[in-house]
Amino acid sequence: METVLIRERYKVVRVLCAFEEYACVEAVDIQDRETPVCLINLYEGEQSLRYGKIYASMHTEECPALRSLFLDSETLVAVFAYSRGANIDSMFYRGDRRKWRERLDYADALLHAALTLFNLPPELSCAVMFTENLFFAPDTAKVRFRYMIPPLEGMNPRELTLLTGDQLKKILGNRPESPDAEQDFLEQLDGDGFPSVVKLYAAWRDVQGKIREQYEKWEEKTLIGRWLAVIWLRLKRCFRRR
Numbered sequence: 059m060e061t062v063l064i065r066e067r068y069k070v071v072r073v074l075c076a077f078e079e080y081a082c083v084e085a086v087d088i089q090d091r092e093t094p095v096c097l098i099n100l101y102e103g104e105q106s107l108r109y110g111k112i113y114a115s116m117h118t119e120e121c122p123a124l125r126s127l128f129l130d131s132e133t134l135v136a137v138f139a140y141s142r143g144a145n146i147d148s149m150f151y152r153g154d155r156r157k158w159r160e161r162l163d164y165a166d167a168l169l170h171a172a173l174t175l176f177n178l179p180p181e182l183s184c185a186v187m188f189t190e191n192l193f194f195a196p197d198t199a200k201v202r203f204r205y206m207i208p209p210l211e212g213m214n215p216r217e218l219t220l221l222t223g224d225q226l227k228k229i230l231g232n233r234p235e236s237p238d239a240e241q242d243f244l245e246q247l248d249g250d251g252f253p254s255v256v257k258l259y260a261a262w263r264d265v266q267g268k269i270r271e272q273y274e275k276w277e278e279k280t281l282i283g284r285w286l287a288v289i290w291l292r293l294k295r296c297f298r299r300r
Contacts, residue, residue, distance in 0.1 A: 065130050068098060068137065074206060079105040082206045084140065093139065096125060099207050101134040109209070110134050112179045120177050123205055138205035143193030150228045158235075158273045162266065163199040165229045168192075169262050171201035172222045172255045180213035187221040219255050223247035237272030239265055 062070040068085040074097075075082040081100045088094070101109045106129075113127050113136060126137040150156065150164075175183035182205075185191065191204040227244060230236070236244075243265050252258040 064098065064100075064135060065128070068096065070098075075208060077208075079103040080209055082208070085137075087137075095140040097138045097140050097205055099136040099138070099205070101136075101209070102132065105209050106132060106134040109136070109181070109207075112181050115179055116182075117177075121182070123203070136205075136207070141193055141202040141204045143195050143202040145189070146192045146194065146225060146228060147189055149194060150231070152231075160199070161229055161231070162270065164194065165226055166262070166266065167194075167199040167201050168222065168225060168229060169255070169259045171203065172218070173259055175203075175218060176215070176255050180215055180218060181210050182207055183215075183218045184213045184221055185210055187218060187225065189225070192225060215254055219252050219258055222255055222258060223252070235273075235276060237269060237276065239268040239272055243269070 064070065064085065067087060067089055069088055070083045070085050072084040073081065074084060079102045083098050083100070085096055085098050086094045087096050090096075099109075110129075113124075113134075116124075118124065123139045123141075124136065125139060126135070128135050150161075172187070175186065185207045186203040186205055191206055193202040193204060194200065195202055224247075227247060230240060230244060232241075232244065243261070246252065246261070252261060
């Protein structure tokens with residue numbers, strides 16, 4: 059296989075995504091001995107001009123993962139730090155056995171991470187909240203974003219809130235033992251109550267303690283008591299839907 063070098067510095071080792079006027083690759087920075095692996099977004103044609111303006115509108119401190127931005131001939135090259143971890147879909151899925159305390163910790167970590175994206179251009183913030191870019195550090199509730207940034211149209215801060223809500227629903231789930239406070243919060247995610255991730259995080263902070271309290275009360279019940287409580291919750295939700 060022919061070796062591909064970008065600006066005689068970045069050796070391409072794997073192509074993650076490629077289509078007209080865009081590609082994303084994993085590469086090795088042959089000049090960096092400490093953290094050589096990186097992620098590179100390549101934009102050409104109209105996307106090069108468009109994303110050049112988008113990246114230029116950012117403050118560098120708003121996105122520490124961005125290592126370098128330059129033109130290579132007519133190609134815009136955006137180099138990001140590389141992230142590893144467990145993808146959200148491999149951790150949270152229908153039938154997984156994670157405990158409620160873990161779920162609340164991971165949900166809190168996700169919302170903290172979403173806040174760090176708030177000031178980024180929505181074309182970037184929304185892209186990194188996609189499932190394929192959302193990872194957690196091994197055995198911890200620390201979010202690791204992968205910055206694969208394909209061209210997106212029509213993105214705005216509201217879209218970031220909706221995407222964050224979709225990921226939250228995966229983590230919290232809709233389980234029989236979920237208490238009322240958690241169910242009410244999940245239902246709000248489907249409505250128009252959260253115009254921004256800031257408002258979403260504030261609502262989470264307000265309700266998080268109540269959710270924990272209701273789970274703790276559920277845990278104090280006997281096995282029969284839990285079974286009866288689940289039946290009662292199901293009945294209430296059924297009547298609410300009607």
